[in-house]
Structures are given as structure tokens and as C-alpha cells.
Amino acid sequence: xxxxxxxxxxxxxxxxxxxxxxxxxxxxxxxxxxxxxxxxxxxxxxxxxxxxxxxxxxxxxxxxxxxxxxxxxxxxxxxxxxxxxxxxxxxxxxxxxxxxxxxxxxxxxxxxxxxxxxxxxxxxxxxxxxxxxxxxxxxxxxxxxxxxxxxxxxxxx
Numbered sequence: 001x002x003x004x005x006x007x008x009x010x011x012x013x014x015x016x017x018x019x020x021x022x023x024x025x026x027x028x029x030x031x032x033x034x035x036x037x038x039x040x041x042x043x044x045x046x047x048x049x050x051x052x053x054x055x056x057x058x059x060x061x062x063x064x065x066x067x068x069x070x071x072x073x074x075x076x077x078x079x080x081x082x083x084x085x086x087x088x089x090x091x092x093x094x095x096x097x098x099x100x101x102x103x104x105x106x107x108x109x110x111x112x113x114x115x116x117x118x119x120x121x122x123x124x125x126x127x128x129x130x131x132x133x134x135x136x137x138x139x140x141x142x143x144x145x146x147x148x149x150x151x152x153x154x155x156x157x
Contacts, residue, residue, distance in 0.1 A: 003032045006112040008103045008137075011038065011075050015118045018148045019083070022116050025146070026088050034090045035112065036079055038072045039102030069094060100136035107143045116146045 007022055009015045026034055042065060053060065076092035083090045095102045107115055119134045134147050 002026075002029045002114040004110070004112045004114075005031055005034045006037060006103070006107050006110070006115045006143075007034060008037045008039065008099070008115065008117045008133075009076070009079065010099070010133075011072075014120060014150045016079065017150055018116050018118050018146075019079070021146070021148055023083065023086055023088065025114075025116070032089060034083060034088055035106075035110065036076050036083075036090060036092045037103065037106055038076055038092075038094045039099045039106075040068050040072045040094065040096050041099070042068075042096045065096060069096060099133045100140065103133070103137050104140045107141055112143055114144050114146060115141065116148070118150050119147050120150050 002025065005022060005026060007018060022034060025031070055063070072094035073092065076094060080090045080092050093106065095106065103115065103117075106112075115137065117134050117137065119132065134145075138145055138147070
């Protein structure tokens with residue numbers, strides 16, 4: 001049923017709580033492909049970047065962006081290896097941009113059958129302040145989703 005599963009990760013252990021679920025689901029469904037996706041926020045433009053710096057803002061931004069993209073890819077490679085060691089067909093993708101928008105557009109462009117991601121379990125004011133990537137994705141995609149509550153989450157309104 002689920003031949004292509006998208007697993008967005010943010011680099012945290014908490015987000016990785018989905019991996020045992022993905023592994024069992026993929027084995028049970030004989031999933032053909034698991035895609036690990038990390039969407040990293042791009043560098044923000046600083047209005048007060050000092051003119052005395054050795055690099056121009058554009059050069060600095062390019063280096064920092066390349067480094068962030070490299071770090072995203074290294075992290076995903078470690079997770080990919082763990083899942084491949086479990087006998088699963090896995091590939092990784094990393095993008096720069098807004099997390100929720102990146103996940104939704106990637107899912108649509110790649111015709112995934114299921115998105116599996118963690119909910120950090122925020123409630124109350126912290127949820128209002130930080131928002132919920134999982135909630136934004138859920139409201140913005142037509143792709144079925146499986147949301148795993150993070151261990152130790154506290155329920156509330």
C-alpha cells in the first residue's frame with residue numbers, strides 16, 4: 001500500500017522517534033523506497049553585516065549555506081546507514097527553505113504515498129509561539145500522514 005514513504009527529520013533525537021515505526025511499517029508493507037528529508041532554514045540577511053569583514057555578505061552567505069547543506073547531508077547519511085543495515089531501501093534528500101513548505105512541496109513533486117513524522121508535543125503558549133511543523137504539513141498536503149507523538153510529550157490545550 002505504501003510504496004514510497006517520506007520521513008522528514010530535523011536532526012533531533014526527538015524527530016528520530018519515528019524510525020522504529022517507519023522500519024516496521026516499511027517491512028510490513030514491503031515498501032519500495034523510504035526517503036529521508038531534511039529541510040534546513042536558509043541564512044537570514046543581516047542588515048548590519050560589517051563592511052570590514054573579509055568576505056562580502058553574498059560570499060559569506062554562500063559559504064554558510066553550503067556548510068549547512070553539507071551538515072544536513074552528513075546527518076542524513078548516518079540515519080540512512082542505520083535503516084539500510086535493517087534491510088530497507090533508503091535515499092536521502094536535503095533542501096534549504098521553510099520546513100513545512102519544503103516537506104509539502106517535496107511530497108507533491110515526488111508522489112509519496114505517506115509522510116511519517118514526529119510531533120514534538122508542544123501545547124499551550126509554546127505551540128502558539130513556535131507553531132507546529134507537523135500541523136502545518138497536515139493542513140497543507142493531501143498526502144496521508146502518520147504523526148508519532150514524541151516520547152514524554154505532555155497533552156494539553
